[in-house]
Amino acid sequence: MSRFVRLGETDRPAITVHVDGAPVEALEGDTLMVALLSQGGVLRQSEFGPEKRAGFCLMGACQDCWVWTESGDRLRACSTLAASGQRILTSQPGASWSNHA
Amino acid sequence: MSAASDVIIVGGGLMGSSAALFLRGHGLSVTLLETDLIGRQASGTNFGNVRRQGRPIHQLPLANRAIAIWRQSRELLGADVEYLQSGHIRVCYRERPELVGSMEDYAAKAREEGLELELLSGNALRDKFPFFGPDVLAGSYSATDGHANPRLAAPAFARAAARLGAVIHENTKIVDAQKVGEDFIVTAVDGRTFRAPILLVTAGAWGNALSSQFGEPVPITPKGPNMSVTEPVPYGILPAIGVMTPIEEETVYFRQVARGNIVLGGSTRGPSFPDQYRAYVEPQNTLSQLKHIRRLAPSLGKLNIIRVWSGIEGYMPDSQPVMGPSATTSGLYYAFGFSGSGFQIGPGVGETMAEVIAKGATDIPIAPYRIERFATPT
Amino acid sequence: MVEPRIIPRVVIVGAGPAGTRAAEACVQAGVRPIVLDEGRRDGGQIYRRQPDNFTRPYAKLYGSEAGRAQALHETFDGLKGAVDYRPETLVWNIAGGHIWTASQTYADTLPFDALLLCTGATDRLMPVKGWQFAGSYSLGGAQVALKSQAVSIGHKVVFMGSGPLLYLVASQYVEAGANVVAVLDTAHYSARIKALPDLLAVPSVLWNGVALTMKLKRAGVAVHNGIKPLEIKGNADSGVSGVRFRTGAGAEQEIICDAVAMGHHLRPETQLADLARCAFAFDPGTRQWLPKRDGDGRSSVAGVYLAGDGAKILGARSAEASGRLAALAALGDLGLPVDKGEMASLRGDVGTYAKFARGLAKAFPWPSEQASQLPDDAILCRCEGVTAGDLRGVMRETGAKEANRAKAFSRVGMGRCQGRYCGLAAAELIAAEAGVPVEQVGRLRGQAPVKPLTIAIGEEQ
Ligand SMILES: Cc1cc2nc3c(=O)[nH]c(=O)nc-3n(C[C@H](O)[C@H](O)[C@H](O)COP(=O)(O)OP(=O)(O)OC[C@H]3O[C@@H](n4cnc5c(N)ncnc54)[C@H](O)[C@@H]3O)c2cc1C
Ligand SMILES: Cc1cc2nc3c(=O)[nH]c(=O)nc-3n(C[C@H](O)[C@H](O)[C@H](O)COP(=O)(O)OP(=O)(O)OC[C@H]3O[C@@H](n4cnc5c(N)ncnc54)[C@H](O)[C@@H]3O)c2cc1C
Ligand code: FES
Numbered sequence: 001m002s003r004f005v006r007l008g009e010t011d012r013p014a015i016t017v018h019v020d021g022a023p024v025e026a027l028e029g030d031t032l033m034v035a036l037l038s039q040g041g042v043l044r045q046s047e048f049g050p051e052k053r054a055g056f057c058l059m060g061a062c063q064d065c066w067v068w069t070e071s072g073d074r075l076r077a078c079s080t081l082a083a084s085g086q087r088i089l090t091s092q093p094g095a096s097w098s099n100h101a
Numbered sequence: 102m103s104a105a106s107d108v109i110i111v112g113g114g115l116m117g118s119s120a121a122l123f124l125r126g127h128g129l130s131v132t133l134l135e136t137d138l139i140g141r142q143a144s145g146t147n148f149g150n151v152r153r154q155g156r157p158i159h160q161l162p163l164a165n166r167a168i169a170i171w172r173q174s175r176e177l178l179g180a181d182v183e184y185l186q187s188g189h190i191r192v193c194y195r196e197r198p199e200l201v202g203s204m205e206d207y208a209a210k211a212r213e214e215g216l217e218l219e220l221l222s223g224n225a226l227r228d229k230f231p232f233f234g235p236d237v238l239a240g241s242y243s244a245t246d247g248h249a250n251p252r253l254a255a256p257a258f259a260r261a262a263a264r265l266g267a268v269i270h271e272n273t274k275i276v277d278a279q280k281v282g283e284d285f286i287v288t289a290v291d292g293r294t295f296r297a298p299i300l301l302v303t304a305g306a307w308g309n310a311l312s313s314q315f316g317e318p319v320p321i322t323p324k325g326p327n328m329s330v331t332e333p334v335p336y337g338i339l340p341a342i343g344v345m346t347p348i349e350e351e352t353v354y355f356r357q358v359a360r361g362n363i364v365l366g367g368s369t370r371g372p373s374f375p376d377q378y379r380a381y382v383e384p385q386n387t388l389s390q391l392k393h394i395r396r397l398a399p400s401l402g403k404l405n406i407i408r409v410w411s412g413i414e415g416y417m418p419d420s421q422p423v424m425g426p427s428a429t430t431s432g433l434y435y436a437f438g439f440s441g442s443g444f445q446i447g448p449g450v451g452e453t454m455a456e457v458i459a460k461g462a463t464d465i466p467i468a469p470y471r472i473e474r475f476a477t478p479t
Numbered sequence: 480m481v482e483p484r485i486i487p488r489v490v491i492v493g494a495g496p497a498g499t500r501a502a503e504a505c506v507q508a509g510v511r512p513i514v515l516d517e518g519r520r521d522g523g524q525i526y527r528r529q530p531d532n533f534t535r536p537y538a539k540l541y542g543s544e545a546g547r548a549q550a551l552h553e554t555f556d557g558l559k560g561a562v563d564y565r566p567e568t569l570v571w572n573i574a575g576g577h578i579w580t581a582s583q584t585y586a587d588t589l590p591f592d593a594l595l596l597c598t599g600a601t602d603r604l605m606p607v608k609g610w611q612f613a614g615s616y617s618l619g620g621a622q623v624a625l626k627s628q629a630v631s632i633g634h635k636v637v638f639m640g641s642g643p644l645l646y647l648v649a650s651q652y653v654e655a656g657a658n659v660v661a662v663l664d665t666a667h668y669s670a671r672i673k674a675l676p677d678l679l680a681v682p683s684v685l686w687n688g689v690a691l692t693m694k695l696k697r698a699g700v701a702v703h704n705g706i707k708p709l710e711i712k713g714n715a716d717s718g719v720s721g722v723r724f725r726t727g728a729g730a731e732q733e734i735i736c737d738a739v740a741m742g743h744h745l746r747p748e749t750q751l752a753d754l755a756r757c758a759f760a761f762d763p764g765t766r767q768w769l770p771k772r773d774g775d776g777r778s779s780v781a782g783v784y785l786a787g788d789g790a791k792i793l794g795a796r797s798a799e800a801s802g803r804l805a806a807l808a809a810l811g812d813l814g815l816p817v818d819k820g821e822m823a824s825l826r827g828d829v830g831t832y833a834k835f836a837r838g839l840a841k842a843f844p845w846p847s848e849q850a851s852q853l854p855d856d857a858i859l860c861r862c863e864g865v866t867a868g869d870l871r872g873v874m875r876e877t878g879a880k881e882a883n884r885a886k887a888f889s890r891v892g893m894g895r896c897q898g899r900y901c902g903l904a905a906a907e908l909i910a911a912e913a914g915v916p917v918e919q920v921g922r923l924r925g926q927a928p929v930k931p932l933t934i935a936i937g938e939e940q
Contacts, residue, residue, distance in 0.1 A: 003614060003718070003737070007655045009533050009629035029530035034628045041718055042613045047333045047361060048864030051715040054613035056861065056900070058620035059524070060517060061601045061748075063332075063407075063895040063931060064861065072403040074933070078623075079519075081530070092334060138884060145887065180876075252887040256877060332895050332931065365934075382927060384572040384579040388586060391934050402938070405931035407895040 003037040003054055015084040026082045033058070033065055033077035036088075043067060043077055044090050068092055106130040106268065108458060109287055109297040111275045111311060114144035115444065116436045117303035118258035119170075119451025122177075125265040127459035132295055133259065133267055134287070136274040136307075137378060140255025143305050143439070144447065146380075146412025147251045148328060148354060148366040150341050151445045152189045153216050154207075154243040157421070160446065161214035163465050167449030171249065174448075179264075180257040182249050185359065188340030189246035192226065192397070195238045200345055204241045218243050232338065232398040241345075248341045248356045251444060258448070270295075278302075278314050280430055299458055301434045306375050306415030308423065308437030312472065315430045319475045320418055321438050325373035325380030325411035326366060327390055331404040333361030343367075344397055353393040355401070363404065365394055373413040380411035416440045424450065424470035425457070434458060435472055486510060487813045489806075490578055490589060492570050492751060493597035495523015496795050497787025497802030499555045501595045504806035506561040508815050513563040513589060515570055515580060517930070521555045524599050524619065524788075525795045528552065529627050540626060542651065543687050544795070551799070571928035573755040576782070581928075586937040593782050593809035596752055597802055598789035600745035604900045605640070605665075605849050607741065608857035609711030611864070614719030617900075618742030622648045631657035633738020637722050639663040639708055641843040642744030646691040649740075653698045661734050662695060663724055665743070666843045667705035677838025680831050684794075701734075703727065707849070711739050743845050745792045746903060752790075753925030755783045761918040764840050765792070766847060767903065768922040774826050776805030777812075784809050797832030800825050850904040851911030859908065860901040862894020870905065871912060880913035882906050882921045895931055898923045 012027040017035055026035035033055055036043055042052035043065055055065035058078045065077040068089045075088070108124055110117045113135030121133045133139075151171055153164040170177065171184050193200035201220075208218040219242045226240045227233050233240075263269050270289075277288040278300060285300040302311045306323040336359055343354035344367075353367035368390035373380035387409050395402045417423065420440040427433035436454050443450070449465075456463045489505050491498045494516035505512040520528040526548040529535065541548040558564075565582070572579040578594065580587045602617035609615070616624070616632045618640060624630050625648075636657060638649040641664050649662045671678075678685045695702055705727030712721040712733075721735045752770040753759070758779035759768045769791050776784045786805035787798035804825040811817040853859065855868025873879060873889040882905070885891060891905045892898030898905070902923045910917040 001717075003633060004624065004630040005634055005657065007625070007629050007631055007657055009529075009535065011534075012532055029532045031628060034624075034630055038630065042716075046611065046864065049611060049715075049858070051611055051713075052613050052718065053611070054718060056615065056620060057601060057617045058623040059601065060930065061896060061899055062617075062861070066332075072400075074403070074405060074931075078620075081519075138881070141884075141887075256888070260877070331934070381574065384574050384577075384588070384927065387572070387927070387932075388937050392937055394934060395938070402933075402935040405895075405933050406928060407931050408893070408897065408926045409928065410926060 001041055002039055003041045004034055006038060015082060017082050017084070017086040017088060019088045020090055030082045031078055032067060032075060032080045032082050032088060035082040036077060105296045106132040107297060108132070108299040108301060109134065109285060109295050110301045110303055111278070111287060112302065112304035112307070112437065113139040113255070113259060113269065113271070114142055114303060114305050115140065115255040115258065115447035116450050117301070118255045118262060119448045120301055120303060120436070120454045121262035121267040122258050122265065123452045123455035124458065125262055125267050127455055129459060131262065131267040132297065133262070133269045134273045134275055134289070134295065135269070135271050138271050139259040139269065143412050143414045144255040144444065145252050146328070146410060147444045148326070148364060149248045149251045149356065149444065150189070150343070150354065151184065151249050152243070152246045152341060152343070153445065154189060154211065154218055154241060154246060155191055155343070155345070156442065158210045158214060159466055159469055161211060161216055163446050163449045163453060165215055166452060166465060167446045168245070170448035170452065178257040178261045180253070180260065182254045182257050183358065184247065184249040186245060186247040189243045190226070190230070190240045190340050190342050191345045192233065192237045192240035192342070193345045194236045197346065198238060201239045204239065204345070208241060216243065217245070232400050234396055234399045236396055242340070246341070250358070258451070275311070278311055280432070285432065299432045299434070301436065301454060301458065303436045305437055306373070306413045308415060308435065312423070312435060315427055315433055317427060317429055317472050317476070319423055319438065319472065321415045323373045323375045323413050324370040324416055325382070325413060326370045326441060327368060327382050327386045327409065327411055329365040329387060329390065329406040329409045331363040331365070332407055334363065334404060336361050338363065342397070350389055351393055353390055353397060355394060355398070363401065365390060365406070368393055371411055373411065375413050378413070380413045382409045382411045414439070414441055422470050423472050424454070425467050425472065428471070428473045428476065487592040488590060489513070489593045489595070489809065490515070490591040491595045491597060492578070493523065493599055493787065493789065494518070494521035494555065494564070495597060495599050495787060495798065496526065496551055497597035497789070497798040498523070498595070499551055500799045500802035501597060501786060501806035502558055502562050503554055504803045505810065506558055508810045508817070510810065510815070511561060511563060513565065515565045515568045517567065517569045519567055521566070522552060526551050527623065527626050533629065535629065547795070569930055570751060571930065571932050573751055581932055581936055584933055584935045584938045591782065593784065593813060594755070595784045595786060595805055595809060596755070596789055597787045598748040598751055600747050600788040600792055601899055602742035603744050603746040603845065603903060604741065605743050605846060606853060606857060606859050606901065606904050607639070607708040607711050608854055609713055610741065611858045611861050612711060612713030612718045614713065614738045615711055616738065616740050618644050618648055618740045621740035622651065625651055625655055631655070632740060633736065634658060635660045635736040636738045636740060637661050637663060637734055637736045638740045639722060640742045641666040641846070642742065643688055643839055643843065644742065644744065646688065646695065649700065650691045650694050653695060653700060659700050660736050661701040661703065663706045663708070663722070664702070664704045665706055665708070665846045667727065670844060671842040674838040674842035677834050678842065680834040680838065684835065744839070744843060745788060747789050747791060749789065750897070750925035750929045752778060752783070752785055754927055755780055757783060757785070759922065762791070764837060766845055766917055775808035775822065776801055777808055793829070793832045793836045797829055800828040800832070804829065847907045847917070850907035853908065859905060860891045860894060862896050863890040865889055865891045867908060870908060874909065874912055880909060880915060880920065882909065882923050885909050886923060892923050897926065
């Protein structure tokens, strides 16, 4: 189930981004947040509670919308534009520093 | 109006708070006076390293005494100060191979004091701790050191002391201290006075203002080490890590708390303003800290810092504290100027000072910290 | 050739209404300011621009404010050659007469003779039990979704909180075809009547507000006044499923929805002013700590000027006036000729908007009592997952009754939003619990970085 509902501006070219390996259809000009939440209901798992999160402020202030590139760079989904071919992870990849995994 | 007790302690950091607790254990009545709130200065802002390795060998008995207290802190304090005995690693870089010899030498001497250190090559380190960068040449691993939460520690000691009957006055800045007859009379900025036959000065970076009143000025320099903390990430780094190097800028360290945040510290220290009770983080010091953290552990480069801070610490020219009895005034004792490494030994300092005050002697070697070493020859 | 004169270095942070008008004043005075904004595009919050390939016309995007929006954007576009504009650049710290910037991993530092902080606002939030569930958004966030992305935050949206934005955004949603199921206002209608004398300071804006409520009612949206939020119901995996509240008449009611837009007007972004070491004072009207400034926008620190909603929430029109005024003050202080008469008239405008803002604060009061009424199991700090009960427990155990002290012990405000969303409510809870006035609780100190900073910063130079 999608969380966001598109209310217009739907004549934009479609693009595909990969989220946790699966293709997600989006439109050129979408933020990553809109791309992900037009298809699904959540962005990430809260660190300290059982609940999933889907962002809060949409203006880069709350930091509740973090997703990652496959190489581990942190992106703020609400203020990063989706781009064709982008590969996004919704949990932080490879805690490569871990010594007791 | 003058309130009387056996001992007055001026300064409610970790030193003053733990001394108050242990003095109560000896049955002495204690009044602890603090300008601000308990444990908000160096003791509440520091990095939280509970590390013995790297301290001067003569300090290890004190550090050992402290570690015993950290280990039983939960029972002793009735509070969790997040002490984790999860190890400490000190590393050196390729361009300073001579430091490997120093590490070996130190390990041999530390063993005699009961501190076991394991020397590991860079590759052995990277096998076990894959976050180390290629510049790391070797490391010294102490399995029995660790870290704790500085925001919680000193207040927990003070609460435990208060439960045992210590009287604590916060928001009480002492501006004058004198010995009148058998008693010390200390006066707060608002005019309140307190009286006791024994005075212990644990005033951190502010210690000189009080020791000077007894003819014992010391060359103390206040500075503010820089700290940063990352977002929470999966818990995976057990030991605290630090770099051994003669260059201040390269001296960085980090640890991960069980909730997941990684605390970063070190590199060039900033100025601090004891009179205003403020220490600011210079932005260029944050940048140099992050640069050297990337060198030490490149994979941390993918994380973010969410907050920086600093604190006011008093540094002595020889990096050793002032600790022990006054040379001019009987009944007067000092424990301040811990020069950037007082957190680990804090509880041991409190217990030792309580012992010195209550019993007149201690087996812990504190001679190197005598205040007389700064006396100007007459 | 004209003798090259020493050009003062003027830095403007923020390219919203305040920053744009400040930049314009500089350019008119022959100064080329550096304008930095974290956003991809200029416009700021209210006049936020949509991506290039979106086609909605101004009237559709900005409604009654379309003319102002277009004028502001055109002004900024016209300035582009005359200003050093640096978008997507975060100012993360200020020290020693320099600002420190970050743009991805690129770090820079810029000296300034005059610094104009036009940093705008974010939503002011009063936590409600369950606000951590996916599908709860800030009111401003709900508006951003619509304005800059043409989406609704949900299939069935409840607007809950108070303030002028509550009605504005709800009606913008209705107009755009979203399904708005209810508007739940914590303010009583009677408060608005009491505030009328102040609100009449700017009649056109007052009238816009009245028209919005009528429009919502005509569209069949349930509008409740004087409500008390009880809970945002939901599920850890699927998010929001409804809201439970008490009506003004005292009955408990539940509404099914999958999204809640919540907020209580705004709070200024004052971190940079704090890092620049500007003095702050408690403002009893809004129950917030605000940087001190004189009538022209001079802060307590020489060379640092404050304008727009980043200094105090006075609205977009005031931001344009105060931005220009602060820039004129700065230029005058730098020894450039400025029109004193114009400054006087701008001061008058700002005063009028201030009166109106006082009216808004009365009409839509911040329900401070709700903080102390939060149940123990309600999350107070979303970043760190700290509940109201956790904070109360820490206060009981440690005796902490000061904001930074309670933060140190409980982690409230220690997360990555830096207390933007929980800080004001936490202060109210601490004040109520300790039985002291909220100003005595103090304020959370601003700490760098203003927003999270990558450890890779400086890799690229
Ligand atoms: C940022 C930082 C990082 C550090 N990292 C580490 C680390 O990882 N490991 C480690 O071992 N050490 C570390 N240290 C050092 C360690 O924190 C200190 O050595 C230790 O906390 C000193 O404790 P203290 O009680 O002497 O001083 P403080 O905690 O500073 O306490 C002194 C108290 O005295 C009060 N006071 C002063 N004058 C008066 C007066 N006239 N009247 C009343 N009260 C007065 C002050 O308000 C203050 O609360 C660090 C220090 C800092 C600042
Ligand atoms: C989400 C939201 C929606 C709003 N909608 C309306 C509305 O519809 N109608 C209305 O009348 N009022 C609205 N307001 C109030 C509105 O903020 C102001 O009236 C107006 O935008 C204020 O203008 P300003 O120039 O002061 O700030 P803003 O327009 O907010 O501009 C501030 C700019 O500063 C930038 N900035 C801030 N900090 C930094 C930094 N550290 N580094 C770099 N750049 C930075 C921001 O990116 C932003 O672009 C809204 C406010 C918010 C928060
Ligand atoms: S939703 Fe708040 S920062 Fe992205």
